[in-house]
Amino acid sequence: MLESILVCPAQWFFEREAGGVSAVHQSANLGQVLHALAERVATGDLPAEVEPLMAEVEAVWDRLAFRTPWSRQRELARIRKAVARFVRWHLDNPREFLGAEQRFQSVVDVDGRPVLLTGFADRLEIDDAGRVVVVDFKSARSAPTGPSVAGNLQLALYQYAVDTGALDESAGRPVASGGAELVQLGIDDDSAGAKVQPQPPHAEAGPERLTLRTGLARAADLVRAETFPATTGPHCRDCPFTAICPARGAGSVTVQ
Known part of the structure; x- marks a missing residue:
């Protein structure tokens, strides 16, 4: 959400605050199912084995929406690969498990004003130095580049939340x-x-951390001022709100 509001405040407002979110796309099906399975494996509710996990997938697969019958079958094959990868990663992972799908929050000072960080972490683990590592499972067809990962705001926010005490209670001690x-x-x-x-x-x-805090300050200013200007860029190509965008459309129903 932070990245979204920084890319285009108007698009963020239309989607998140004005009720413009569209129906869940079929690509989200795989991600939601994978996250549910990962949580149940982490908590011991399901075994870390491909076939029992795929039985859970197949039990709900017919209830999910797909554009075409062939895409339903294609995605089922893709989720089998994803489940196998998760099982292998889970079994080979040396870190200590701390929590799954865990909510966190922390109040931080940004330019002398309080900002509440809140969210969910897919998985929390303790490394051999006693530090918390936040794991974010992804179900996309392709992976981002190395520089994109280094600058990933979501991961940076997770780290900042940990360093400001968001998970101290869960860990039972102050953690970094x-x-x-x-x-x-x-x-x-x-x-x-x-x-x-x-x-x-x-x-x-x-x-x-400086880049992250600058972004947080910008987002906080926009929300507090209730001002959401439209920002043009590559994201405009796939924006569903172009017709009402003050920067790209007629702009007749919005004021920038």
């Missing part, structure tokens, strides 16, 4: 961030393992 990582499960190829893309720990005075 050991970094965060994307675990790519849905890549559309024949790879057997998950692609893990780590973001190293951020220093409090480092450039990554």
Whole structure:
């Protein structure tokens, strides 16, 4: 959500605040199912085995919406690969499990004003140095580049939340961030393992933390002022709100 509002405040407002969210796309089906399975495996509710997990998938698959019958079958084949990758990653993972789908919140000071960080983490783990590593499972068909991972705002926010005490209670002690990582499960190829893309720990005075705090300050200013200007860019190509956008459309129903 932070990234969305920084890319285009108007698009963020139309989608998040004005009720413009469209129906769940079929690509979201795979992600929602994978996250549910990962949580149940982490908590011991389901075994870390492909066939029992696929039985859970097939039990709900006919209730999910797909554009075409062939895409339903294609996505089922893709989720089988994703489940196998998750099982292998889970079994090979040396870190200690702390929590799954866990809500967190922390109040931070940004330019002398309080900002509440709140969200959910797919998985929390403790590394061999006692630090918290936040894992974010991804089901996209392709993975971002290395520079995109290094600058990933979602991972940076997870790290900032950990460093400002959001998970101290869950861990039972003050903890610091050991970094965060994307675990790519849905890549559309024949790879057997998950692609893990780590973001190293951020220093409090480092450039990554400064960039994040600058973005938080900008987002907080927009929300407090209730002003959401339209910003043009590559994201406009897929924007469903072009017709009412003050920068690209007629602009007759909005005021920038």
